[in-house]
Structure formats: C-alpha cells, structure tokens
Amino acid sequence: MFNLSIKGMATLKFVLLNKTDNAQIYLRFSVNRQINLRRKVGLSINAKDWSTTTNLPKTNNETNKLLKNKLERLSLFVNEQFNEDSTKGTVINNDWLTSIIDKCFNRVEKTDLSIFVNYIQYIIDNASTREQRNGKIGISVGTVKNYRMFKNIIAEYEKTIKKTILFSDLEKSFTDRFKVWLLNEKKYTINYTGKQFEHIKSVCVSASKDNITVTNNSITLKGFRQNDKERYIHTLSFDDLDKIYNTEMPTPHLKEVKKWLLIGCYIGQRGGDLLNLTSNNIRIKDNAVYFDLIQQKTEKFVTIPVLKDYVIDIILNDFPKKISLNKINTHIQKVCELAKIDEIVKGYVIDENNRKKLLTSLSKYKFITSHSFRRSFATNFYRKMPTPVLIGITGHSEEKMFLKYINQKADKDANADAFAMYYAQMMKKEEPVLRLIKSNNH
Template sequence: MATVIYRIRGKSSIYISLTMGRGIKLETNTGFNVNPRDWSKITSKPKQNSETNKKTFAALSKLETFIYDEVNNAQGQGQLIDLFWLKDNINKCFNRVKKTDQNLMVNHIQYIIDNANTKKIKGSNKVGLSQNRVTGYKTFKKVVEEYQKELKKKIHFHDINKPFVDRFTNWLMKKKNYSTNYAGKILDNLKTVCLDAEKLEIKVNPYAKQITGFKEQNSERLIVTLSFEELEQIRTANLETEAQENARKWLLLGCEIGQRAGDLLRLTPDNLRYKGNRIYIDIEQQKTGKAVTVGIIGPHVIEIVENNFPYPISQQKLNKHIKQVCKLAKLEEKIEGKKFDKKTGRKKTDTYFKWQLITSHTFRRSFATNYYKKIPTAVLIGITGHSKESMFLEYINRREDKDLNADLFMQFYETIHQDKEPQLKVIKNASNQ
C-alpha cells in the first residue's frame, strides 16, 4: 500500500516521500517552502496560522490526494512508478509543465521540424533536411502523441529508460500491429531525437544511447521484382489510357536507372546530359544527398527520354496506374506478398496476383536484382547510392558471394595478360644432371 508523507529538508524546502512497500521509497522536492517554526509535527504539513501557510497546506493536501489517485491508475495500467514518475506527477498536479519545455519529447521533435532548413546533415557539409525526412519526423511526432494518450501523461526525455522502451515496443508491435520494419524504424527515430536533444544539453536518460531498432530477418522478407522478360511483356502490352502509357514510361525508366521513386519522379529533360553519342542522367538523391550519374543504354528507354519524356505524376497515382499496366501485361502469376488491407489499415501477407503487388519501389529493386552479378557490385552501388555492399545485398535479399571478387580478379587478370607473349623457360635435361 502506498503512503505519502511530507517533511522539511534543508532550511525550508518541503519534500514529499512516497513509500510503496518492499523497501521502495521515493523522495523529491515539492517546490514549496515553509518556515520550520510553522511546521506541524502532528499533520506533517504547515500550521494554518497565516494566509500563505493555509495555501501551502491546501496545495499539499491536493497533491497528496492526486498522488494516491495516480498511484492507483499507474498500478492498474502496469506503469513503472519511479522518481521520474513522481516528479512528473507533481508538475502535472500543479500544471507546471510549459508548452515550451524542451524536456518534453514532442516539443523537441517540433523543434527539429521547425529548424529543418538549417539543420546540418550528418556526414556532409550540407544543411537542410529533405522533405521526406521532415515528413518522417512529423509522423513520428504523431506516434508519440498517440502513445502519450495511451499513458495519460506527457513523455519527458528522462522517462526513456529500459522499461519505457520495452513497453513502447510492445505497444507498437502488439496493440498498433505495426510491421517489424516500421516499429524498428520508430525506435531508430526515438534514439535519434534523444541524441539530438542531448547535443543541446537537454538532460536525457542515459539508457537512450542503448536503444536499437530492428528489421525483419531476410528469411521473412517478401521482395517483388520484375525480370527482363516481364519488363518486355510490359513494354509490348496493349494499354487503354494515356495515364497508363505515362505510367509505363516511368516504370521502364525506373527499372533502368535504379533510383528511389521520389528522385525518379522529380526528373525532367533538364536532367539529361550528352557526351558524344551517349546519354547520361544526373541526379541528386534526396535521401542521401549524393550526386549520382546513370548512363542510359536500352534503346526503348533512350526513345522515352529523348522523344516521349513522361509527364509529372504523384507517387500515389503512379502506384495505382502501374498495377493496371501490369495487369494488362498479364503478370498473373500467384505469389506470396504483402498488400494493404483497408479493413485493418495494415499490410496483410497472403497470396496475390503479381500485378497486385507492383509498386514504384519495385523499380529500384528490379534494377538492382536484374543487374546483380552481371555488372560489378561496386558499380551498382555507385548508381543506387547504397553506402555499403552489405546494405545493397540486404536490399535485394542476397547473401554475400565470397567467390565473386576472386572470380572478377581472375577475369581481369586473364584479360590483362592474354596478349602477352609466353616466356620461355630453360628446363635442364635430366641426363645432363
């Protein structure tokens, strides 16, 4: 059973002591003061011998009742009751937390959003977060605000201890039913925001540095790609509308240059560059800030970029139209995949027609998968913008081929030396020895 007692510490500070049994005793400053001569040992509160002392007495009585109620609520919901909890509820009782308090998680997320244009990008000399990253922070803020409603309390940076992270993870996975990858990404964002706050000398729970996100195991991932043969089916399919024709152009171009959908759909003829009889597309990737150049080789794609460049379209509309394009191309193989379920608001794993699973993200994966082992991985990474080979291989769900580099070395070695004349060796005759 919980017990609340007040006592004086120092010269005049009134402290609250919350005893929870099993040796658990929490104590912190209430923010009130009293002259020790006006302290009643009988009530453990100020004597009501002045207007100020009467107000303090009433405030402490209010806090006592509030803490008892919140202890019952917290125990009923399985919340951790610790010193941070006690301090937070004292502030909550007297509405002491200001909206500008940067110790609140949501306020610092908003601070990042508000200062996105001047925020330095890690690992570069550039400033300004991409629009996608800003959108990610806005989405993360909504998740935190929803979890605050679940907890019925505002989340401070000092709350981010291991029990908090464990409960938050369980809420994301079990109650919200988020995918493994999305829940892991939210935890990555949680850690990023905590570390960013710490740089501004905001006090953050030390456990925040130990937060780790997670991803699906490779064996659990269902990756959909379009083979060269299927791309030819799409290229030669009879379509019905101009919107479908336009979507097909974006699809064929996307599968040839291996860029993210956001970067692909920003392209215009101004991105083209000619060098002799070759065509290049120069791109600055929004997510990484990397400058990437891709050479256009396929005759049908050269025709698209030179004479029939696709007109702008939103990613949402593109995803709608390319499904119809792939349906008309008769991509009717039944495969396992994940598709958005309107009833649950989540992706559902099931068996679908392949055309139902094609999205703009399929383009980039198809490029990486189709050219893997046909072109050196280092060249492909330079085009896709992955920072490491391990990330590229994970992206296409392939294991590292330990023989690949050795095979390439031997091929290059043979090419280098194939035109050299063989050198004569003098071999001693055994009979002359």
C-alpha cells in the same frame, strides 16, 4: 451583445466560465457543427465588471476600457486571419486559434525542450542549420519529412496514454510498451516499428549533445527488422519489362505510368528522384545517353547510363509527363495486370477487418508498387554488374545494405571470381617473356 459574424458562416464570442473576481476570458469561435472552438485569451476580469449583454467588459473604469479595446482588436485580428487562412486551406482547429491569439498579443512561448515532442519540433525548425555526422550542414527534405511523421506518432501516443512524454520517461519499460502499441494497436509492420526506435535513438543522441539529460536506454536502442526469411520482395524481371513495353495501354494515365515504370526499372533511382527528372537531366555523349542528377536522400551527384533501346527511345522521343508518386501507385498495378504479370507469388496483405498482415498467394501484379522500380533494377543487374557499380547508382551506403535491400546474402566467391577474371585479363595484356629452356642434349 458582442457576437461577430464572419463570412456569414463563423461566429466569435467572448465568455466567462465562472463568476470569480479573477475570471479567465475565453474566446468561442464557431465555423460549423464540426468546428466549434474555445480557447483562453490570456486575460482576466472581475466577473462583476463583465457585461452579459455585450459579452465584453463594462466601461466603468479605465482598466476595463483598455481591456475592452484589446478584445475588440483581437476579434478583428481573428476575423482577418480566418479569412486569409481559410482560403489557403489551413486547418482551422484549437491549435490554430491559440496561435492566432498569441500572434495578436505578440506572445512568444518559451519551449520546454525536456519535452520529447518539443525537441523533435526543434530539430524540424532548425533543419537547415543542423550539423550531420558527415560534417555537412542541413538535414535533407526526406529526413525532415520522416521526423514530422515520427512527431505525429509520438503526439498520438501521448493522447493514448494521457501523458506528456519527457526525455526522462524513455526507460526500457516505456519503450517496451510503445513497441506493443505500434505493433498491436497501430498494426504497423515490424520494419516500420523498428524505424521508430531508430528515430528515438537519433533524437536522444542529438538532445544529449545539446546538454539535455537523456536515459541510457534511449541512446542504446537498436532498430529492428523483419527476419529475412519472412520477407517477400517483388520485382519485375527483364522479361516482365519487355511484356509491359509490348502491351498497349488504353488510357493516357496508364501510358504515362508505363513510361515512368520502364525508365524507373532501368535507372534504379528512388521514386522522388525518378519523378523529378526532366529532359534537362539528359546528356548525350559519344552517341550514349546519360541521366545526371543529385539524389535527394544522399545528396550525391550520380550519372546513370541508359542502355535499353526502348527506354532510350522513350527518353529522347516521348518523355513522360510530370506525375505524382500517388498517381503512379494508383495505376501501376493496372499496367502490370494488362501486361499479364500474373505469376502467382507469396506476399503480405493487410486484412481490412483487423488491419493485421496476412501471408497469402496472389498474382504478382497485386504486389507491385513504385518502390519495385529501384529494387527491380538492383535485383536484375546483381551479379551481372560489379556490386560497387550498382551501389554507386542506387545510392546505398554500403554493400551490406544493398544486399539486404534485394534480400541476398553476401556472395563469398564474388571477389575471388572477380580477381580471377581481372587477373586473366591482365595476363593477356602482358608482353611475352623469352625464357631459357635447358636441354638434356649437350
């Protein structure tokens, strides 16, 4: 019997599921009770020529001898790949087994790009060479990550509806049902659900440029967001930041999170950009401290002045250690709790029983996350600094997006006030003008 043991824990066996003259050969691969795989190997045999003793073809003719050699080669190849991949932490599942079988026999599967999820993968696979709207070549790491998550959502929905989604399926009735599933079944927020609709449109617009037929509905979809009146944005004020600075943290982890928090709230960068900073990003010019960095999402080169005294001290004398975004979000609320950032505010929480969002009132520290850093910077300096200057630092593409980010309406007087201020400054610099004053006395 051909029953190969691998590392004392996995077994491999070839089997037939029927007794026809063209029976498909399957490979069974069992690692443990949870991982018990079975996949076609893409070869067939007359069941009469199959040995139930060896679980391999009989060697009664030249064709069966060649087939037996192929299967034995496959078994050794699977063995080697399992030993290699399992040590790397690779997920061992049916997709893995299929790919290993195809790799052994040098099979190249032709991808059908009319299948929606296949085209998403096509975008991911060609991310480094795809042209963007601004003419640049290559999709950012963050955008690729979003496409991967979107692909996983679509793949899960396909399992739910038991159907492979084609571009031709993306009519209004389909996207309406998809929206209901995202909101009611997955319990995603309105904003996150709206983002998935933006992804559908983006993928379909791209596909149409590659001469793939798409529906009119899919390329006219609009994303959507929660009503501004229903949004609750939680930021740390300058007073909050002073309280955090003046609060001693009891553990090394909390001390590092505290330092990243204070830096983040004074330089206004996204979490990934913030946590990639090192002392190499620091530049000192005329006794002023600057951070120079390239933003991952926008690929813009940005210089940020560091002006707060205790933040300068941290940066120059006690630069924080490298830490993950997950670690930040694990400990940040404890940092804020110890600093007594406990003003009662409104916000949404997820009900653990039904996974729905509930509006409630809690201490502010319970709502603070790493995303609060950049938003605190934008909120604290809004109206204190010219908005274009703030946008240049935060990386927002336009003022409208910046104001939505901090939940503010456009200040109609801002430009007029700024013009009046700069005009007054301009007039002070003008040279006095000698005027002829007529007198009534002759």
